[in-house]
Amino acid sequence: MSGPGMDATPVTRVRDLRVRYGTTEVIHGITFDVHRGEILGVIGPAQSGKTSLLRCLNRTLEFTPGGHSEGLIEVDGEDVRRTRDVYALRRKIGMVAPLPVGLPLSIYDNVAFAPRAAGLTRRAALDDLVERCLTQAALWDEVKGRLDSLGTKLSGGQQQRLTIARALSHQPTILCLDEFSIAIDPVTTMRIEDVLKQLKAEMTIVLVTNLTQQARRLADRTMFMLEGSIVELAPSEQVFSATPADQRTFDYVNGTFG
Amino acid sequence: MNAPLPRPIVFRRPWYSVALERAIEALIMVCGISAVILVGGIFFFVFREAFPILASPNFGLGEFLFSIEWYPTSVRDVRYGVLAMIVGTLAVTTLAMAIAVPFGIGGAIYLSEFCTPKLRETLKVVIELLAAIPSVVWGFIGLTVVNDLLITLFDAAVGLNVLNAALLLALMSLPIIVSIGEDALKAVPDSYREAGVALGATRWQMVYRVLLPAARNGLLAAVLLGVGRAVGETMAVLMATGHAVQIPTGLLEPVRTLTANIASEMGEVSQGSEHYRVLFTIGVLLFGITFLVNLAADLAVRGRRR
Amino acid sequence: MFEAGPEVRRKLGHERIAHLVLAAVTMCIVLPLFAILAYLVVKGWPSLSLAFLLEPPREMQTQGGIWPALIGTVYLVGVSLAVAAPVGVLAAVYLNEYARDTWFTRLIHVAVINLAGVPSIVHALFGLGAFVLAAGLGQSILAASLTLAVMTLPVIIASTREALAAVPRSFREACWNVGATRWQTIRVVVLPNAISGILTGVILQVSRTAGETAPILFTGAVMYKAVDRGDVFPYRLTESAMALATHLYNLATQINGAPDSLQFATATVLVGAVLLINSTAVVVRAVLRSRRKW
Secondary structure, three states: OOOOOOOOOOOEEEEEEEEEEOOEEEEEEEEEEEOOOOEEEEEOOOOOOHHHHHHHHOOOHHHOOOEEEEEEEEEOOEEHHHOOOHHHHHHHEEEEOOOOOOOOOEHHHHHHHHHHHHOOOOHHHHHHHHHHHHHHOOOHHHHOOOOOOEHHHOOHHHHHHHHHHHHHOOOOOEEEEEOOOOOOOHHHHHHHHHHHHHHOOOOEEEEEOOOHHHHHHHOOEEEEEEOOEEEEEEEHHHHOOOOOOOHHHHHHHOOOOO | OOOOOOOOOOOOOOHHHHHHHHHHHHHHHHHHHHHHHHHHHHHHHHHHHHHHHHHOOOOOHHHHHHOOOEEOOOOOOOEEOOHHHHHHHHHHHHHHHHHHHHHHHHHHHHHHHHOOHHHHHHHHHHHHHHHHOOHHHHHHHHHHHHHHHHHHHHOOOOOOOHHHHHHHHHHHHHHHHHHHHHHHHHOOOHHHHHHHHHOOOOHHHHHHHHHHHHOHHHHHHHHHHHHHHHHHOOHHHHHHOEOOOOOOOOOOOOEOOHHHHHHHHHOOOOOOOHHHHHHHHHHHHHHHHHHHHHHHHHHHHHHHHO | OOOOOHHHHHHHHHHHHHHHHHHHHHHHHHHHHHHHHHHHHHHHHHHOOHHHHHOOEEOOOOEEOOHHHHHHHHHHHHHHHHHHHHHHHHHHHHHHHHOOOOHHHHHHHHHHHHHHHOOHHHHHHHHHHHHHHHOOOOOOHHHHHHHHHHHHHHHHHHHHHHHHHOOOHHHHHHHHHOOOOHHHHHHHHHHHHHHHHHHHHHHHHHHHHHHOOHHHHOOOEOOOOOOOOOOOOOOOOOOOEOOHHHHHHHHHHOOOOOOHHHHHHHHHHHHHHHHHHHHHHHHHHHHHHHOOOO
16 A cells, blocks of 8 residues: 555544434444545445445535534545535545436536536636546547537446546546446446546545445455444455454355345 | 646636625525515505504404495495305305316316326316416406306396306316316326226226325315415406395305405595405405415325325 | 126226216316307407507597507516516525525425415505505506516416426536535526426416406506507506506496407407417427427
8 A cells, every 4th residue: 555656644534423314323433544545445235324424525415404414524634524615625526426417518518517617717728627537537539529419318337437527527636436336337337447447546536336346356445334334444355355354244245145 | 548637726716706606696595585575575564554443443353254234335334244255255165166176176087097198288288278368357258158148047137146256266276176186196106006907996996996095185285276266366256246245045146255345445445544444454364264275285285295 | 708797897887987977077177268269259350450459449448459458468567577587586496406494494485385375356455555555656567567576476486496396406416516506506507407497487477467457456557548559668667557457357347338349359369368378388398398408
């Protein structure tokens, strides 16, 4: 876990994070760090709090009625819950939702949306950025001739890569993906996995996944969550070995439950 | 592979863009709140004009509500009793609903369960157009067409009466009952229908035994909204009821409703007079009645959603 | 072949009867529209002409046309929509996009529901008390239009909310995730995709407003105003005007000696205008729906 340009301070620190919706607590005080430049895999069955965790990170939790969090979350040393500019905070984090969302705008506008919203208006800079992001998301070659056609008319797999391009468009420090492969075919999934391997050189990636094998393939470290708590957080080799620290991890990873 | 961009790129929105956004959001907020102010405002202004008479010793609320004597312009013995008009409103509304509810619910069932999608779209457009006919035109039709019809059919002395107005109100509230009723039936999950059909029920049995009970609340709301429309309707009843302040003893008797009374007399009263204030008091009464009916309908709809 | 037993045949018989009865019932709802339209047109036909639309009434309104009423209605509808449409749409944006689920929001919700159910004659009283008297506008186009606007507002709010709610939430979340503010999300993604529903709702209110009678009876509509043939700017907003709906009411109940065909022709024009606007809304909705972007 060391290399050129790698910083020892964690890019994200989470301390005793609790999340409730109304009176139902879904995350019961979890603590962990995300290291700079790593891919952190997050696995666990449904309802284990993975998505809520991501929603705390970029503070979209507050859009859900009754959503409330306690504890400390720091991104780049900034306390997320006390940040002065929540929009700038969200731009530090690229977020890819489980279902692909092509906005009902042109492909170009889909990618240019975030930089424009943030105040970037120079056409040349936007053109540059759009091409760069679409290329990074491995979509450029397929759409470069029709940037003005609707993002919603792309296929599911293309839309998911468009979503990734959009998430990259505001130059995030961390890229979070929430079960990105749930609605797309295996071939596209493998392409996106390749994309992630490339992106790793530039940013930290948090990969929430329902496919344990995906975490094994990509993640440097893997975190196993169950019912709102962390069961185990360790280098992937250990989590996926025959002897993880917790028996439940072994059972889940080997398909005995979950 | 592109060389990594220098990061972070500092994005900054120009101040005027932020300021414009703040201004727009403030405007949006003001508009949202205006809705509440307006409801309060309606009650306030109607009540404000009515208030002096309520406080005056010449006016008794009991007499107002329970006397049938309405002699607002009498020189010697002024009386403000609206019971006859309350009964008139009730009579017209009840009869209208007795006509409209079976037709309305029947139409809703036909649209939602029996007819082809194409026919449904056409019928819905037609019903939408029916709803668009202005009430003054309905009143005009009552005054001319229905009037002649009733005189011919029933040999009535006057064709402007309870039945005439009820027919008009029935036609006017049908579109509401049909469309809200259809929504209610459509909201019943398809699994109910499939379960009914799987048990070997015909479509009609399925409607009768499964759909109607399941959509009960929504249908109730449809009827209540129809009632609200009928109670509050003014021009049609003004022109078609025949204008007599009396307790009706038959369907062919002329009556007067609360709404028609305000419309016909407000033009002639002098501002600030007792009579003027009593008319506003009737407005407060109407406001209260329709408020309750609509609240009930809203509760019924929410009951359905739960 | 499968042979239907008597029990099954009886059931299918019921089914057929139910179907027929329901179809007949529905026809009973739909047919009056056509019967009424046909009757109005036939009875009004002798008086219907372009001159009828463009000429002012003559001979104590027993002759001539309806121009002052027609243009008066255009004024009333125009001014009331100019107020109600922006306020209504923005209020709906507030309720649907900004307001959180608090007691205050629920209060607004109840208020809007009830505002929509307030009888038109109570709106008339409100207009009289608030705009004509308290605000000192007198009986004028302005007072009548504002009264109509208040009446229209809740319906525009309701239809706009429905249109906004039809835009999938996932679009909004995608925008929030990339750091867009609520307003940026609304402007770029929500409004452009709700516009067809919003527009339909507003057009429908044009037709409803044009037909309203009770609310303008004491707030700004008068029996007669002298207006030149085809004059497009005959009224100032601070003075009263004639309106098509009240003109029909007056012809039918207040004015002696107006020939039947004149009354029916007036009713035909009013209904025709209203249905024309409504059909426009239906077409707009169909066209814009077919261009949906997802």
